[in-house]
Amino acid sequence: MSQLKSPKPAKLIIGYFLKERSLAGPVTEALTERFGPTDLISPWIPFDYTDYYTKEMGRPLFRRILTFTNLIEQDDLPGIKLITNGLEEQWAKEDLRQVNIDPGFLVASRFVLASGKDFTHRIYIGQGIYADLTLIYTKDRFQPLPWTYPDYQSEPVQQFLVKVRQKYIIDTDGKIR
Amino acid sequence: MTLNPELLKMLACPQCKGPVEVNAEESALTCSTCKLVYAIEDDIPIMLVDEARPLDD
Numbered sequence: 001m002s003q004l005k006s007p008k009p010a011k012l013i014i015g016y017f018l019k020e021r022s023l024a025g026p027v028t029e030a031l032t033e034r035f036g037p038t039d040l041i042s043p044w045i046p047f048d049y050t051d052y053y054t055k056e057m058g059r060p061l062f063r064r065i066l067t068f069t070n071l072i073e074q075d076d077l078p079g080i081k082l083i084t085n086g087l088e089e090q091w092a093k094e095d096l097r098q099v100n101i102d103p104g105f106l107v108a109s110r111f112v113l114a115s116g117k118d119f120t121h122r123i124y125i126g127q128g129i130y131a132d133l134t135l136i137y138t139k140d141r142f143q144p145l146p147w148t149y150p151d152y153q154s155e156p157v158q159q160f161l162v163k164v165r166q167k168y169i170i171d172t173d174g175k176i177r
Numbered sequence: 178m179t180l181n182p183e184l185l186k187m188l189a190c191p192q193c194k195g196p197v198e199v200n201a202e203e204s205a206l207t208c209s210t211c212k213l214v215y216a217i218e219d220d221i222p223i224m225l226v227d228e229a230r231p232l233d234d
Contacts, residue, residue, distance in 0.1 A: 076191070076227075078224065079191055079223065080225070082184075082221065082222055082223075083221055083223065085221075086219065086220060086222075087221070089220075126189055126191070127187055127188055127189065127191070127224055128184060128187035128188075
């Protein structure tokens, strides 16, 4: 019988994409007000892998990823997703989102995103939210899975997440593998 | 109340996973088992244990 252990604290990562980059300031302010200071911020990454959001949000779209200094408990993810869903609604105009916010977390071995949609590979984690195992870390990089979104497979995002992982290892005194 | 009724059905106390009830002012959700109150701010339920306040506060 296995010995139960408390789950490791995780690095909160919130990606967002939008058309109007002038919204970045208010988005960041709202997220830091709720989740604390950011530590790593990605450059703007073109979000052009799909036309799925064009009708709702327009184009071109741009993604940015923020990480937060304060580590989270892994089971905070549903509550965090509810908050970011609420923020999306607050910025929506006539029910059309101006910003799409994707919270998730990273631990040494994997990167997980929260989703409100059920799917074959997603696990229900409460409050109407599912966990999507988006990337696993093995052979010195984050490996995509068959369902990984194309932008999370891209080289700019991969490079950023490797840096985030390095910081996470440092922040947790190198004891977490 | 502007909280989506369908969402309200799915919400649970993040600590004990038990049911929560909306208060009379519709400004918070209460877990009577854990005696914790989760705020609703700008129509957003804050379902984080660290941000809950004790019921008796």
